[in-house]
Amino acid sequence: MNKQSSDIELLKLNIFNPDQLKIHSLETFGTHDGPGIRMVVFVQGCQFKCLYCQNPDSIDVKGGTFIKIEELVQKAVRQKNYFGAAGGVTVSGGEPLLQRNKLIHFFKLLHEQGINTCLDTNGRLNNHEAQELFDHTDILLLDVKHINDDIHRKLTGLTNKNTLEVAAYRESTGKTMWLRYVLVPEWTDQPEYLEEWANYFSNYKTVERVEIIPFHQLGAHKWEGLNRPYLLKDALPPTTESKAAAFKIFSKYFKNVVLK
Numbered sequence: 001m002n003k004q005s006s007d008i009e010l011l012k013l014n015i016f017n018p019d020q021l022k023i024h025s026l027e028t029f030g031t032h033d034g035p036g037i038r039m040v041v042f043v044q045g046c047q048f049k050c051l052y053c054q055n056p057d058s059i060d061v062k063g064g065t066f067i068k069i070e071e072l073v074q075k076a077v078r079q080k081n082y083f084g085a086a087g088g089v090t091v092s093g094g095e096p097l098l099q100r101n102k103l104i105h106f107f108k109l110l111h112e113q114g115i116n117t118c119l120d121t122n123g124r125l126n127n128h129e130a131q132e133l134f135d136h137t138d139i140l141l142l143d144v145k146h147i148n149d150d151i152h153r154k155l156t157g158l159t160n161k162n163t164l165e166v167a168a169y170r171e172s173t174g175k176t177m178w179l180r181y182v183l184v185p186e187w188t189d190q191p192e193y194l195e196e197w198a199n200y201f202s203n204y205k206t207v208e209r210v211e212i213i214p215f216h217q218l219g220a221h222k223w224e225g226l227n228r229p230y231l232l233k234d235a236l237p238p239t240t241e242s243k244a245a246a247f248k249i250f251s252k253y254f255k256n257v258v259l260k
């Protein structure tokens, strides 16, 4: 898709069906994206093109289906007893910031019901609307995919500048953030960059937890289904040694590091 047609699709996403979110899928008892038991809403559309993406079918904004925000709130309210004290609703993707205005509304409605909100984002945007959404987010799950901008661009197609700005904004608000890092052999496992990444955030007071997410190939078949070249098709998951090395480096800088 060229830039112009992609901009038109983005406009359509947000102007049409203002009371509906475009989603890829829903998970009712998620335990991987934020604390406790959560309803996880995977939205459709993403402007990154990560080489290692295991949900490439969630990238195209033209895909997915619309669902009424009110219906999602009702589903969450019905599940509220299962959420317990820690759980709630997470919006992941795809990339949630593409539908930021709708999500501000969604999160406000969830808060009215006393439901905790998490946003799992690549932090591509840090404008006024994005910041308003972050302010309505109880825990921001921020994916910082590489600290070196040249490698970040090769890995995702875009700069890490905005993501780092989002982190700085979150820090300025004093609200909780979890950092996430996908460990991909030969792409994100260089010890010098792991040190630089961890050192960059080491003084952040809002970082409550750091998650290392080992690369896997569970979504490889989706690339074939989309008939798109998958450059990491032969890549292996990180070894036990490589995961331990990343864990050791991050643990020098953060108290709460979790290897997923």
Ligand code: SF4
Pocket (backbone or CB within 6 Å): 046, 047, 048, 049, 050, 052, 053, 054, 055, 056, 058, 059, 093, 094, 095, 122
């Ligand atoms: S940000 Fe997430 S959904 Fe978007 S391309 Fe990267 S891995 Fe895939």
